[in-house]
Amino acid sequence: MTGVGYSDLLAALAPETALVLAAVAVLFVDMGLMRSAPLRQRFLTACAVAGLGCLVTLGILASSGAHLRFLDGVLVVDSLTQWVKVFLVVLTLFTAGISAQAEFTEHVGEYFALVLLATVGMMFLVSTEEILMIFVSLELTSLSLYVLAALDKRTRHASEAALKYFLFGSVAAAFTLFGLSLVYGLSGATNLTGIAAGLRAHRSDPLLAVAVVMVIMGFGFKVAVVPFHLWAPDAYEGAPVPAAALIASGSKVASFFVLAKIAVLGFAGVEGSGAWGQLRAGWLPVLAVLAVGSMVLGNLTAIAQGHLRRLLAYSAIAHAGYVLLGLMAMGYPSQRSAALAAVLYYVATYGLTTVGAFGVASVIERVLGNGRIDALAGLSRRSPLLALCLMVFLLSLAGIPPLAGFFGKFGLFTAAMGADPAGLGLLWLVGIAIAMSTVSLYYYLRVLKQAYVVAGDEEASRIVVPWTDRLVLIAAAVGVFLLGALPELLLGPLARAIAGGNGF
């Protein structure tokens, strides 16, 4: 062991270990003790155990903050990674919360265990700077999510969606692995700083271009940017709602963070340029193309959607495009810290908003039996709470002040504009982004119009929101509102964590 004891490693891994133990405990409790209990009770119990595991993990995360670097970057723990892990565990907690009343599967223990394992994968993903570990934890997350997506075995669509998700995901994984093999070969290293150093000699190599494109393709799939987005609408619509929420929120947060790490740390020196009129080969122009495609296609296609979760999927694609702007800003050293803070703020609040929106969708689909937007008619009368929460979440996604989505976009766009103060730089991208945000307002408002203005069936009864869902929805809505009104609550600690770390 290179100067590290196993006990130190275990201490640094305490949060992940706690979650793994919680996964085992859920399996044990559900399959050992609750085997013959009614389904409702099993879901509640398993949710309680999983939730408890998440809370313990949050406690451990809050109490540790030392900067540690093990095994040449295989495990890097600092206050920044701790913060991202906090986001992830909170999102998982909310996901567990909106599954408490679910009844889509008999395999309750396995369901929660896989949710927790996926989260462990994401946590590994954010605290490593080594490509082997990145690949392994990426696969841990992906495999768990594939299975989660297919868990509703009663419906055809869940299995169809999961198969598509799996096939696209595996092809992307193959691309990533091939790209990583070229990166390893050219640089001779597997940790990101070593890669950056090793790649310096090969800056203009065609093989390096292939490697960069392939790696970014793989992650582009994970975060669902055009043209690697084809799985997303089906998976968001077909998967069980809580699983879709996790796919849309936690997995996005982790993937964006690690993509930023790879691009900024690993591909340092091969940025190229994405500025208008002076495109130069590197990862910046690749991201620029993906960003433009995602923003335009995501927003325009979302307009035509009739299913709430499908609409959220296309909006997610658009949002991935916005985040890519922030990643591009990180390619400019002067803006790196500010852009990183903006990106993290954005993905964290976006994750929160999305889980909330999926929570609303979950309640509605359980009661109404379908998730079409038409079915929302009269929602404000049937359940003012649901309608209000939906409004908060959708307006935040649209970027209306004072909600978190507004401030997130604002941070991203200013970071992108400041990236290249001399020239126009990334201004063209920001222009597209703002134009497309305006378009997005249209389809979000269309949903809200359905919920608030269109009169539904007068006879329809009120929708009773169970207390678990109510708790999650209110917490998420309050979070979205608070973080939007007082962004410093999150930005302050993030900025401190970034300044305290190694620049990442």
Place this chain on the structure above:
Amino acid sequence: MDLLERLTPIEQSVTFGALKVVGVFAIVMFLVAYAVLIERRVCAAIQDRIGPNRAGPFGLLQPLADAVKAFLKEDFMPAQAHPVYFWLAPALVMIPSLLVVAVIPFGSTLGNPDNRMVIADLNIGILYTFGIASLGVYGIVLAGYAARSKYPLMGGIRSGAQMISYEIAMGLSLIPLFLLVGDLNLGAVIDYQARGLFGWLIFKQPLAFAIFLVAAFAETNRLPFDMPEAEQELAGGYNIEYSSIKFALFFMAEYAHMIAASAMLVTLFFGGWTLPFFGLDQPASTFWGGLLHIGIFLAKLLAMMVLFVWVRWMWPRFRYDQLMALGWTRLVPLALGNIVVTALWLWLKAG
């Protein structure tokens, strides 16, 4: 010998290599033929009968008679069968067991010290045998598929599942051995055992031996795990549509598997070509000493084969679900426990 000495070292090693391949192949095929006879005679003895004694003195020409019979039977292929796979399957069943023998050291040296009695002295010998043995399952699965009828298909899938399941227990059972030996090379395993009778790994790792033995029975598809012959369940197994010489190939493959498994058992647990007496555990210095070592190896091999035969005629058959339960819920945990215990013991011993 003069002729040999005039060759360059490379030519010598190539010649010896070729001789070894041919010799081992001939001996294995001979053993396969006579294993059938041994089986029938031992079975007869156990059942208090005489057994085949008409063809030649003591029935020694019986294998020949069997072969003639197999060739003369009608070679029948069902109309719906897939012709290529139907032909391929019997060959695929046979080949792996012949290849496994290649890494088994069947003697010390012969003639000069460089002429070691193993066809391929691989560093990863044991992994090689597992790799090759695991390919044997293709023949079975394919045989089940090729006939395009449901009994063979079910039988093929059952036997295939049985083989890959027991491969796990088999592989795990050997890990303690390699913890002790510290090498995957089979020659090194034998060297390790060349320190007296109680240096043999069967005495150091009796549990590993037991698991390996049970798994070997399952891998060779022999009683008490011979699902293909469980008529009351499947009307036969993957080979039900086969007849004539193709069936004979499956039949012979079973004995070839048995020989390969016995050779593995002898090498891993019974000291290979060594004997702990009269200095027979050191590489031979003379030609005759080398031959003696080969003889010792063959004698041990025959003893193991008799064990296989004996078990077959003394044991009832397991039901399929019992067989899988035994593999997964008994043998695998036992093997895992054995690994942990051995590792702990080594750790404590090292301080």
Place this chain on the structure above:
Amino acid sequence: MGELARYLVLAALLFGIGLAGVLTRRNAIVVLIGIELMLNAANLNFIAFWRHGPHPEALTGVMFVLFAIAIAAAEAAVGLALVIAVYRHYRTTNLDQIEEMKG
């Protein structure tokens, strides 16, 4: 062609073949098989680079392949299970016929 180069070209060709299979074949299982080819091509790359790289004693490339093989096996198991799950509903593994969701 140099030692290393010919391995790289071979790996790239294999990757291309696998990708072609993924894109042209419609049977979900054959698509999975194509993905296995792609992963194997990457593995070959890793070993070739390991062998001809500056630090073969660190065994990095070998390690990578070891893990990649394990992951590929897990992925294949999940993928096949998914195919079975889909087959139960659609009675086919033809991807053209598993297209009920539109978007």
Place this chain on the structure above:
Amino acid sequence: MQDILFYVFAALTLVCGFLVVANPISRSPVTSALFLVLTIVSLSGLFVLLHAFFLAAVQIVVYAGAALVLFLFVIMMLDLKAEERRRITRLGLIGGGLVAVAMAWLFRVVPREAALVASGPAHVEGSTPALGALLFTQYLLPFEAISLVLVAGMVGAILLSRKEPS
């Protein structure tokens, strides 16, 4: 000798790989799976040429011995028939053309690039004890993570393939 073996294995790999995805005689998935086995075996031959003996064995044990048997099982149990031949579309033609161009480029560029990286074959082997030691030190964390991957895969595979009691 090395060269000859390389070209033999390389040709085998490519031919079998090609027959996996585009077999002119049979479109049956069983044939594809069996040719994949051959591809895997010849790849493992290449691994041996590269002195990665351990991996060559692992490749055969894990891929050929276990993973592909699973493929065969599933194909046989679902009793999949050969898929129909499809007409070549314009998209396919354009794609094929692009791939051909990419390949031509590859043959020009890769040899030059590789020359920059290569430092001649070193005389080390992927020795098993060294690999084992690394697994429990430098690669401890990925090793633990992969155990979780296998757990997730196992739970998932059992969960999904089992028939739901109705």
